Amino acid sequence: MEIKVLGTLDAVQNGASIAPTASKPRQLLALLALQSGHVVTASTLLDELWGTAPPRSALTTLQTYVCHLRKRVETAGHPAVKDVLVTTYGGYLLNVQEVAVDVHSYEHLAERGHRALEAGRLEQGSDLLRSALGVWRGPALSDVRIGIRLAMEVTRLEESKLGVLEALMNADLRLGRHQVLLDELAKLTEQHPMHENFCAQRMIALYRCGERRRALEAYRLLHDNLIDRLGLTPSERLRRLRQAILHTDPGLSVPA
Structure with a gap:
């Protein structure tokens, strides 16, 4: 599975798209992808999808969206779909490798770049930071409706990107x-x-x-x-x- 959030939302399993077209299921997938490997509580997901005034049926509807996502993953040929989108006590977890989500690749390259600059390895740091920026394809989640929780994630990522750009420009000036x-x-x-x-x-x-x-x-x-x-x-x-x-x-x- 490969999921991209640094630009438009894209999710592919065995060459087939598993990204939903409906607005709220796309939000759900985006938030789970950004928190892949960690449990996202149902209350966090409800906040994202409906804000401070969820309907009475919100929890049932959320479960329906999860089933819909699982169905798309299963249709794309994954043999153990419940091991990918896991139901846990109080929430859900997207269980994929870190390299499957582009944001983790970006953050790993950015961290290595900053460490190289701190150690005085300017050329290596510059190369790593440029590689990190190359992971971006446009504004984060540019085609996804943004709720309370995703707004915080997008802000964090955009601020991180600005920090990488500043460090890169500074390194290249020093070079x-x-x-x-x-x-x-x-x-x-x-x-x-x-x-x-x-x-x-x-x-x-x-x-x-x-x-x-x-x-x-x-x-x-x-x-x-x-x-x-x-x-x-x-x-x-x-x-x-x-x-x-x-x-x-x-x-x-x-x-x-």
Whole structure:
């Protein structure tokens, strides 16, 4: 079985799709997949599917959705369907190998990448983080209705992805790859116009490429966005970076 959540929801068993088309069963599969190997309580699933006001028939309907999922897995040729979607005391467990769900592959690669950077292995860390990002195919669960519980999971994953991007950009800057990062950082600052770290990284990359004026323009754009949207100014760190660029600080050159 292979389940993908980092993009549209996709679930395949023996080459056949087992992903339901109906909205709530898709939510159910998505939450079970994100928590694969762990019991998800019935109350958690009810919160996801119906929020704070479940109907009287909610528990019975949930059991129907589970049966529907099992039927799809069985139809796809799994010989022991109840060993895959397990009923436990108070909940359900999706019993698949970690490698079967793309989110676990992403998190494993990201963790290895961060550890490599902490150990000073910049090239290895950069490669691992890029591999982790390569697992993503788009926004997490982009075609699934998101309830209370999935919203928390999606937020966690998107924040994790931003952290990986920040670490990757920083590693590549330390490796002197500022030229190849320009387009990527331009897109990131466009997508996240108030993200100070991406702005700082773009300013450094532009400065090292001889684009001092554009580096200062990037700061001004961040400044204006923060003022207009939040009534705030850039942090002291960003202001110091701007001053360093204005004074051609040798500390901004590529590290040896």
